[in-house]
Amino acid sequence: MVYLTRKAEFSASHLYHNPEFTPEENRRVFGKCNNPNGHGHNYTLEVTVKGEVDPRSGFVVDLKKLKEVMHREVLDAMDHRFLNKEVPEFLHQIPTTENIAIAIWQRLATKLESAKLHRVRVYETPDLFVDFYGEL
Amino acid sequence: MKAHLSRRYLFSASHRLHSESMSAQENQETYGKCNNPYGHGHNYIVEVTVSGQVDATTGMVCNLVDLDTFIDREVLARFDHGNLNTLQEFAKEVPTTENLCIQIYEIVQRGFPQAHLERVRLEETMMNSFEYAG
Numbered sequence: 001m002v003y004l005t006r007k008a009e010f011s012a013s014h015l016y017h018n019p020e021f022t023p024e025e026n027r028r029v030f031g032k033c034n035n036p037n038g039h040g041h042n043y044t045l046e047v048t049v050k051g052e053v054d055p056r057s058g059f060v061v062d063l064k065k066l067k068e069v070m071h072r073e074v075l076d077a078m079d080h081r082f083l084n085k086e087v088p089e090f091l092h093q094i095p096t097t098e099n100i101a102i103a104i105w106q107r108l109a110t111k112l113e114s115a116k117l118h119r120v121r122v123y124e125t126p127d128l129f130v131d132f133y134g135e136l
Numbered sequence: 137m138k139a140h141l142s143r144r145y146l147f148s149a150s151h152r153l154h155s156e157s158m159s160a161q162e163n164q165e166t167y168g169k170c171n172n173p174y175g176h177g178h179n180y181i182v183e184v185t186v187s188g189q190v191d192a193t194t195g196m197v198c199n200l201v202d203l204d205t206f207i208d209r210e211v212l213a214r215f216d217h218g219n220l221n222t223l224q225e226f227a228k229e230v231p232t233t234e235n236l237c238i239q240i241y242e243i244v245q246r247g248f249p250q251a252h253l254e255r256v257r258l259e260e261t262m263m264n265s266f267e268y269a270g
Contacts, residue, residue, distance in 0.1 A: 016194075021193075030194075031201055093195065094194065094195035096190075096194070096196050098139045098141065098190045098195055098196060098197055099195045102137050126144070127145070128141075128144070130140065130141050130142070130197075131139065131140040131142070132137070133138075133140070135137070135138040136137060
């Protein structure tokens with residue numbers, strides 16, 4: 001089994017807010033991430049797929065196709081967007097790094113051809129990242 | 137849905153690798169430059185990975201402020217800008233990054249119940265890192 005990782009960056013804004021919390025609870029739980037006009041990050045996305053190496057091509061997966069899938073399914077939807085208002089998954093769910101990683105997994109998992117999705121890693125900052133392995 | 141959250145922290149500390157149970161020559165052969173008598177320092181990066189169910193109301197595995205506060209108080213305050221060899225924690229063991237990694241793991245394991253601790257990774261330099269998963 002060989003693991004291949006492709007990186008991409010996207011820039012997006014978001015805020016953390018639960019409409020069922022009081023303003024005080026929102027402030028206490030989310031701190032500065034609850035600032036009402038939002039804030040932004042340069043996110044780094046790492047998509048790791050796994051599979052056997054194809055003996056003819058030497059590939060685990062055709063990188064051109066993986067790039068296209070990542071652009072079409074994820075980057076076009078999230079890059080340079082305000083996640084809370086413009087990405088369907090986050091209209092009613094907080095765009096935390098955890099939920100972003102899970103949403104990206106769900107967008108990609110069924111769209112890969114020869115390889116299987118192993119891990120989605122999302123860096124919110126260089127010092128904070130989330131891994132999702134598709135576990136329930 | 138279960139996710140793994142990792143957070144990285146920087147601290148700077150000095151140490152010297154020297155074992156009382158070895159002769160001077162053995163120490164020199166085992167540790168090389170790391171045995172230099174006045175010690176030397178590193179900017180350590182500690183990466184803590186916790187896992188758990190993503191909370192439906194907060195969207196988080198655990199509250200980062202809780203984790204940051206805990207690490208600040210129990211790890212960084214203990215080791216940052218210090219000399220590891222002078223600490224009680226290393227009275228009886230060599231302050232290699234392996235041993236430091238295990239110490240930090242045990243500190244977090246004992247004192248942070250809000251999420252399951254998966255591993256602690258410690259980068260000593262850009263070229264060396266160590267992981268301990270219990």
